[in-house]
Amino acid sequence: MADRSEAVRTAAPRGVLIPLALAQFICSFAGSNMNVMINDISVDLNTTAQGVQIVITTFLLVMAALMIPGGKLTERYGRKSCFMAGLIVYGIGALLSAVAPGLGVLLLGNSILEGIGTALLIPPVYILATQLFAGTTARARAFGVIMAMGGIGAAAGPLIGGLITSAISWRAAFVFQALIIAIIIVSCRRLRDPEPPDPTARLDKFGAALSALGLVLLVLGILAVDDDLRLAAGLLLAGAAVLFWFFHTIRAEERAGKQPLISPSLFDNRVSNLGLITQNIQWLVLMGTSFTVATYLQVVRGYDAIETGVIFTAATVGLLISSLGAARLARRRAQRTLIMAGFAATSVGIVILITLANRTIDPWAFAPGLLLIGLGLGVMLTPSVNVVQSSFDDAHQAEISGLSRSVSNLGSSLGTAVAGTILVADLTGHAYAAAMIVLAVASLGGFAAATLLPRAATVDSAV
Structure with missing residues (x-):
C-alpha cells in the first residue's frame, strides 16, 4: 500500500490542487459573506440581527461539531467519496437557502446542510494534500495555496457578498455558492484517492x-x-x-x-497542541472581527451591503499580499517566527480599528486596521496548519485533519458567538470597542502560545 501511495503522490497531476483550494475557499466564504447581509436578510425574512447571528454561528458550530467524525469517515468510505458527498450536500443546502421563505428554512439549508457538507468535504482536502504532495516543501506549498484561498474566502466574503446582494439579492449569493460547488465537482476528474477505503474501519x-x-x-x-x-x-x-x-x-x-473516535495520544504531542491553539485563535479573531465590524458598520453606521463589503477590501488585499509571499517566507523564517509576527500584526490592527473608528465617521478609517489584520493572518495561517499536519505520519492524517479543522471551526464559532453576543446585547460604540478588546486579548493569547513553539520549526525541518 505504501508503494502505491507513493506512486500516486509522484504522479499527482497539478490540477488536483484546484478543487481542494476552491473547496476551502467556498467554505470560508460561506462563514463570512452573510455578515454584510444582516439588514437585507432581517427585513426580507422578518427577523432580527440576532436571528441572523444564530444562523451564522450554527453553521460554524455544525462544522466544528462534525469535523472529527467527518475525518474518520474518510477511512471507511474513502477520501474522494466523502469529498464528493460533501460537495453534493453543501450544494443542496446552498440552493435551499437561496429560496428560503423564512429563518427556519435558512437555518436548515445554510446552517445544517451546508455545515454537514463542509464537515464531510474539508477533512479530505487536508488529507489528500498531505498524501498527494510528497516532501515538506511541496506539502507546505500545497497548504499555502489551500489556506490562502481559505483566508481570502473569509476576507473577501463580505466584499463579494456585498456586491451580489446590492446588485441582485442576498439570495443570489447562495446561488453563487452552488455554482462554485458545480465547478469543483467538474474539476475533480483528475482527483484520485491515494489509498483504498477500509470498509472495516470503525466509527x-x-x-x-x-x-x-x-x-x-x-x-x-x-x-x-x-x-x-x-x-x-x-x-x-x-x-x-x-x-x-x-x-x-x-x-x-x-x-x-x-x-x-480520535486517539487520545494525539494530544500528547506538545508541538501539535500549540499549533492547534494558534489555529483556533486565528479563526476566532478572523471571524469575530468580520462579524463585529460588519455588524457595527450596518446597524450603527447605517452602511449598506456594498459599502460594508468595499471597506473589507483592505483585509482581502492584506491577505493576498502576505499569501503570495507565504512560500518564500516559509523557506526563510521559522514557522514560530511567522506565527508570532502574524499575531503581532493582527493585534496592532485590532487596536487601530478600536482607536480610529471612535474618532472619525470616515468609513475608510477601518482600512488600515483591516489591512494589518489581513497581512497578519495571511502570514500565519499556513505555518500553523503545517505545524499540526506535519507532526504526524500518514496513518494519523485522517484523525489529525478532522481534529485540526474542528478546532479551527470551533474558533470561528466562538469568534462569532463571543463578539456577536457582546455586540447584540448593546449595539453602541462601547459594545463595539468591548468586542474588539476581547478579540485583541485573544490575539495576544495566540502570540503567547506561538512563543512556546520550537524555534527551529521551519518548513524544511518539519517531519
Whole structure:
C-alpha cells in the first residue's frame, strides 16, 4: 500500500490542487459573506440581527461539531467519496437557502446542510494534500495555496457578498455558492484517492455524539449570556462536563483495544497542541472581527451591503499580499517566527480599528486596521496548519485533519458567538470597542502560545 501511495503522490497531476483550494475557499466564504447581509436578510425574512447571528454561528458550530467524525469517515468510505458527498450536500443546502421563505428554512439549508457538507468535504482536502504532495516543501506549498484561498474566502466574503446582494439579492449569493460547488465537482476528474477505503474501519458513534454535544452546549452557553446568565452558566458547565466525559470515554476505549473516535495520544504531542491553539485563535479573531465590524458598520453606521463589503477590501488585499509571499517566507523564517509576527500584526490592527473608528465617521478609517489584520493572518495561517499536519505520519492524517479543522471551526464559532453576543446585547460604540478588546486579548493569547513553539520549526525541518 505504501508503494502505491507513493506512486500516486509522484504522479499527482497539478490540477488536483484546484478543487481542494476552491473547496476551502467556498467554505470560508460561506462563514463570512452573510455578515454584510444582516439588514437585507432581517427585513426580507422578518427577523432580527440576532436571528441572523444564530444562523451564522450554527453553521460554524455544525462544522466544528462534525469535523472529527467527518475525518474518520474518510477511512471507511474513502477520501474522494466523502469529498464528493460533501460537495453534493453543501450544494443542496446552498440552493435551499437561496429560496428560503423564512429563518427556519435558512437555518436548515445554510446552517445544517451546508455545515454537514463542509464537515464531510474539508477533512479530505487536508488529507489528500498531505498524501498527494510528497516532501515538506511541496506539502507546505500545497497548504499555502489551500489556506490562502481559505483566508481570502473569509476576507473577501463580505466584499463579494456585498456586491451580489446590492446588485441582485442576498439570495443570489447562495446561488453563487452552488455554482462554485458545480465547478469543483467538474474539476475533480483528475482527483484520485491515494489509498483504498477500509470498509472495516470503525466509527465511534457514541464518541461522535458526545464530542458534538459538548461543543454545541459550550457555544449555546456563550450565546445565552446576554439573555440569561444562569442559563448560560448551566450550559457552559454542562458542555465542559460532556467534553470531560468524552475524553474519559476515548481513553477507556483505547485501553480496551478498541478504536475510539480520535486517539487520545494525539494530544500528547506538545508541538501539535500549540499549533492547534494558534489555529483556533486565528479563526476566532478572523471571524469575530468580520462579524463585529460588519455588524457595527450596518446597524450603527447605517452602511449598506456594498459599502460594508468595499471597506473589507483592505483585509482581502492584506491577505493576498502576505499569501503570495507565504512560500518564500516559509523557506526563510521559522514557522514560530511567522506565527508570532502574524499575531503581532493582527493585534496592532485590532487596536487601530478600536482607536480610529471612535474618532472619525470616515468609513475608510477601518482600512488600515483591516489591512494589518489581513497581512497578519495571511502570514500565519499556513505555518500553523503545517505545524499540526506535519507532526504526524500518514496513518494519523485522517484523525489529525478532522481534529485540526474542528478546532479551527470551533474558533470561528466562538469568534462569532463571543463578539456577536457582546455586540447584540448593546449595539453602541462601547459594545463595539468591548468586542474588539476581547478579540485583541485573544490575539495576544495566540502570540503567547506561538512563543512556546520550537524555534527551529521551519518548513524544511518539519517531519
